[in-house]
Amino acid sequence: MRVLFIADIVGKPGRQVTHALLPRLRNERAVDVVIANGENLAGGYGVTPGLVAGLFEDGVDVITSGNHIWDRREGLEVLEKEPRVLRPANYPAGNPGSGHAVIPVHDTQLAVLNLQGRVFMTSIDDPFRTGRALVDELRAETNNIVIDFHAEATAEKLAFAHFIDGLVSAVVGTHTHVPTADARVLSGGTAYVTDLGMTGSHAGVIGMRPQQAVQRQILGRRIRLEMASGELRLQGAIVDIDVASGHATAIERIDLAYEEEG
Numbered sequence: 001m002r003v004l005f006i007a008d009i010v011g012k013p014g015r016q017v018t019h020a021l022l023p024r025l026r027n028e029r030a031v032d033v034v035i036a037n038g039e040n041l042a043g044g045y046g047v048t049p050g051l052v053a054g055l056f057e058d059g060v061d062v063i064t065s066g067n068h069i070w071d072r073r074e075g076l077e078v079l080e081k082e083p084r085v086l087r088p089a090n091y092p093a094g095n096p097g098s099g100h101a102v103i104p105v106h107d108t109q110l111a112v113l114n115l116q117g118r119v120f121m122t123s124i125d126d127p128f129r130t131g132r133a134l135v136d137e138l139r140a141e142t143n144n145i146v147i148d149f150h151a152e153a154t155a156e157k158l159a160f161a162h163f164i165d166g167l168v169s170a171v172v173g174t175h176t177h178v179p180t181a182d183a184r185v186l187s188g189g190t191a192y193v194t195d196l197g198m199t200g201s202h203a204g205v206i207g208m209r210p211q212q213a214v215q216r217q218i219l220g221r222r223i224r225l226e227m228a229s230g231e232l233r234l235q236g237a238i239v240d241i242d243v244a245s246g247h248a249t250a251i252e253r254i255d256l257a258y259e260e261e262g
Contacts, residue, residue, distance in 0.1 A: 001032050001033065001105055001106075001108070001110065001144060001240070001241040001243050002029065002030055002031050002032050002033075002238060002239070002240050002241075003031070003032065003033045003034075003035060003110070003146060003169075003170070003238070003239045003240075003241065004025070004026065004029070004031040004033070004034045004035070004236060004237075004238050004254070005035050005036075005146075005148075005170075005172050005196055005236045005237050005238075005239070006018065006022070006034065006035070006036035006037070006060070006196075006199055006234065006235075006236040007037065007174065007177070007179065007195075007196035007197040007198050007199050007234075007235040007236045008037045008038075008039065008040055008174055008175070008177055008196070008197075008198050008199065008200075009036055009037065009038050009040060009041055009055070009199045009200065010040040010044055010177070010198055010199065010200035010201070010206075010207035010227070011040060011041070011042070011043050011044050011200060011201075011207060011227040012043075012227060013200040013201040013207070013227060013228070013229060013232055014040070014041070014198070014199045014200030014201075014207070015041065015051065015054065015055070016232065016258075016260075017199055017200065017232040017233065017234050017258045018036070018055065018058055018060075018199055018234060019054075019058050020258055021234045021256055021258055022034065022058050022059050022060070022234070023058065023059055025234070025254075025256070026059050029238060031238070032105050032106065033061050033062075033103070033105055033110055034059055034060045034061050034062075035060070035061065035062045035063075035064060035112055035146065035148070036055060036060045036062075036063055036064070036199075036236075037063070037064045037065060037066070037148060037150070037174045037196070038051075038052065038055060038060075038063040038064070038065060038085070039064075039065035039066045039067070039068040039069045039150075040068055040200075040207070041055070042071075042072055042074075042075075043227065044068075044207060044208065044225065044227065045068055045071040045072065046068055046069060046070070046071035046072035046074070046075040047063075047065070047069065047072065047074070047075045047078055047085070048072065048074045048075070048078070049074060049077065049078055049081075049082075052078055052082060052085055056084070061084065061103060062084050062085075062086065062101055062103060062112045063084060063085045063086065064086050064112065064114045064148035064150070064174070065085070065086060065087050065088070065114065065150070066088060066114075066116055066150030066174060066175055067088075067116065067121060067122060067150070067175075069087045069088075069097075070087075076096050076097075078097075079096040079097025079098075080096045080097065083098060083101055084101060084103075085097070086098060086099055086100065086101060086112065086113075086114040086148075087099060087114065088114050088115050088116035088124070088127075088150060089113060089114055089115055089130055089131070089134055090115055090116060090124055090125040090126065090127045090130040090131070091116070091124050091125070092124060092125060099113065099114050099115070099134070100112060100113045100114065100134055100138065102138065102141055102142065105144075108142065108144060108243050109141060109142040109144065110142065110144045110145075110146065111138040111141065111142050111144065111145040111146070112145075112146055112147075112148070113131065113134055113135065113138065113145060113146070113147045113148075113168075114147070114148050114150065115127040115130065115131050115147060115148070115149050115150065115160075116149075116150045116151060117149065117150065117151025117152060117153060117156045117157065117160075117175075118151075118156070119151065119152060119153035119155075119156045120152040120153055121151065121152055127149070127151075127160065128160060128163055131147065131160065131164060132163070132164065132167075135164060135167050135168055139167070142246070143169075143243070143244070143245060143246025144169050144241055144243055144246050145167070145168040145169055145246065146168065146169050146170040146171075146172070146239070147164070147168055147170065147171045147172070148172055148174055149161075149171055149172070149173050149174070150173075150174045150175045151173060151175055152175055152176065154173075154180070154194050154195075157171070157173040157194050157195075158192070158194060161186060161190060161192040162186065164190065165186045165187065165188035165189070165190045166186075166188025166189055166190060166247075167188075167190070168190055168246070169189075169190065169191065169239065169241045169246050169247065169248050170190060170191040170192070170239045170241070170248055170251070171190060171191070171192050172191075172192070172193055172196055172237060172239075173193060173194045173195040173196065174195065174196055175195070176195045176206075177195075177197065177198035177206035177207060178195060178197060178198070178206070179195055179196060179197030179198075179235050179253065179255065180193060180194040180195045180197075181253075182194050183237055183251045183252070183253050184251065185247075185248050185249070185250065185251060188247075189245065189246075189247030189248060190247070190248060191237075191239045191248035191250075191251035192251070193237050193251065193253065196235060196236050196237055197233075197235030197236070197255070198233075198235055199233065199234045199235055199236070200227075200228075200232065200233075201227065201228040201229055201230055201231055201232055202228075202231040202232070202233050203228045203229060203230040203231040204227075204228025205228075207227065207228055208225040208226065208227065208228055209225065209226050209227070209228050210228065212224065212225050212226060213225065230260075231257075232257070232258040232259075232260060233255060233256060233257055233258065234254065234255075234256045234258065235253075235254060235255050235256075236253075236254045237251055237252060237253050237254055238251070238252045238254060239251045
């Protein structure tokens with residue numbers, strides 16, 4: 001099984017490059033499943049039903065998320081109605097939506113689990129204990145399990161990957177919008193990369209206009225951030241999984257430029 005993970009899709013630039021490159025990439029690389037982090041689809045903050053529908057039309061199979069999934073009221077409605085859109089599973093009980101999904105892939109199944117870290121982020125339920133308990137449940141259905149671990153701290157992501165190594169097919173990090181060069185298969189057979197990066201405009205600061213991001217740092221207060229434009233890239237990774245064992249056989253980082261027409 002070949003799984004393509006698309007890094008955090010940020011606003012209109014991210015949607016544009018995904019729409020332009022994903023269909024061809026999926027075909028040329030013989031991808032079986034596409035998983036995209038979509039928490040920043042709507043102007044960098046949250047999702048809407050229409051934008052989610054557009055991403056599915058472009059060839060995405062499951063949309064994962066993180067802390068920004070709660071930024072728009074429409075996002076809560078999406079979580080309640082669309083099981084292919086996930087929120088981190090370790091948010092406390094009572095929140096809408098689900099943190100995992102199991103989808104058919106040819107003659108087998110793939111489980112997708114979404115978790116969120118706690119270091120430098122909101123202190124929610126423990127992703128380690130929650131994640132392990134859910135993995136044990138999901139392994140009763142399939143050996144093929146992948147995790148989007150949405151977190152700030154690199155050490156937390158890597159610690160979790162070693163904690164769960166051998167029990168899942170892949171752990172990919174999201175949230176920082178900055179890709180890391182540490183993609184590898186761990187000793188137990190779990191593919192890992194600390195952060196997939198970002199799909200969108202790389203002309204700014206993690207997808208936002210640089211002038212506004214600089215002012216926020218200099219003035220020490222919140223400045224409204226708007227989408228950057230230009231230098232569009234689709235980033236992520238491709239993981240190959242042996243479906244019998246559920247172990248990864250390879251992981252390859254993806255970093256594709258897109259030249260806007262006109």
